[in-house]
Amino acid sequence: MPPSPPAAPALDPRQRDVLYAIGCGLTDAEIAASLAIPERAVAGHLGRILATLRLRDRAAAIVHAFDCGLVQPGHGPRRKAADAPSRTTVRGVADRAPGAGVRISLLGPPRAWQAGRPVPLGPVRQQAVLAALALRPGRAVGTPELLDRIWGTEPPIGNVVPVYIYRLRKILCTGHGAGADPVIEREQAGYRLNRSAVEVDVAHAEELAAAATRAERAGDLAEAVRACSRALDLFYGEPLAGLPERFAELERLRLTEHRITLAQRKAGWQLRLGRTAEATAELSALAAAHPLDEQVVALLMRALHQGGRPAEALAVFDRTHRRLREELGVAPGELLRRTRRAMLSGAPRT
Structure with missing residues (x-):
């Protein structure tokens, strides 16, 4: 491993001021104006700073300013550069309400809000770093794991992960000063999202799904339907849309399956409550989006049959049978065949 870079005290006072301003995200023109040089x-x-600290580029200098404690994103600056006006504070912190929470949404294209206002999340792989942390609540994720998940077999050269973490800390902050909560915490094992400072829609959806299960066990199917509806309302498109690599694709598939399962459970409870028309309408839309999902199709057939539309239910089977044969080269599975047999045998509409 390369030797650790020297700390900022190796610099003279003016170089420390410049490094501080660079760490705050200022451009050369802004630094010149604030320091009157x-x-x-x-x-x-900057050139002498990079040589003294053995840093590769400006991005590495930004990370070093954070790591050595000269600048602390999410908490406001620890000190002001000599003769620098107040605008050298970390951008986006001073005008945000202290203690304001952060919301992160991944059940669609990645989005985030701070104090109710949307914030830009930057480049797509920076978004992927945030998503990787948000999808592992309460657990630290190390740099090697982040590199593997987000860049796969072609990891970048340089310390790009700490740079993205630094930027995300600047973007997603919960206030300033001593009372602020860090959104992303550094631990020995890696980086961890602070669950007390951040709300993630994926976790919220899982909580609502668990609430629906508890309601079902308590015999309150109407409450179970309501909880499922609230969870489904959190989805606003393809989960993690636009994020690259296999990790994002696997999570996208998992979350899509979770959405389908929620919709199926909701429809099943609606049918048990006699809300056949509602279940049929929602299952028809779900089957249109996932025409080869045999569990969805079987449930739609049940809903149509229970609603007094057996001919339409059998037509759904025939259509699915044809698509399975033409697109996948397979016959309907046992679940679909059993559902069809039950209808042909005159089984009760339940």
Whole structure:
């Protein structure tokens, strides 16, 4: 492993001021104006900073400013650069309400809000870093694991993960000063999303699904339907849409299956409550989106049969049989065949 870079105290006072301003995200022009020095002098100071600290580039300098404690994203700056005006505070922190929470949505294209206002999440792989942490609540994720999940077999050169973490900390903060909560915490094992400071829609959907199960066990099917409806309302498109690599694709499949399962459970409870028309309408839409899902099709057949539409139920079977043969080269499974036999035998509509 390469040696650890020297700490910021190895710099002279002016270089520390420049490093601080770089860590706060200021451009060369902004640094020159805040320190009252020529812009070309900023470039000279940066070059000497990189040489002294053995850093590769400006992004590495930003990370170093955070790691050595000169700047602490999410908590506001620890000190002001000499002669620097107040605008050198970390961008986006000063104008945010202290203690304001952060919401992250992954049940569609990744999105985030701070104090109710949407915030940009940056490049797609930066979004993927946030998603990888958000999908592992309460657990630290190390840099090697993040590299593997987000870049696969072609990891980047350099310390890109700490840079993305630094940027995300700046973007997603819960206030400033001593009372602020860090959104992303650093531990020995890696990085961890602070569950007390962040709400993630995936976790909320899982909580609602668990509430629906408890309601069913208590015999309150109407409450179970309501909880399922609230969970389904959190989905607003293809989960993790646009994120690359196998990790995102596997999570996308898992969350899509979760959505289908929720819709099936809700429809099953609606049928038990006699709300046949509601179940049929929702299952018809679900079957249109997933025409080869035999569990969905079987449930739609049951709903149509229970609603006094047996001919339509058998037509659904015939259509699915044809598509399975033409698109997958297989026959209907036992569940669909059993559902069809029950209808042909005149089984009760329950």
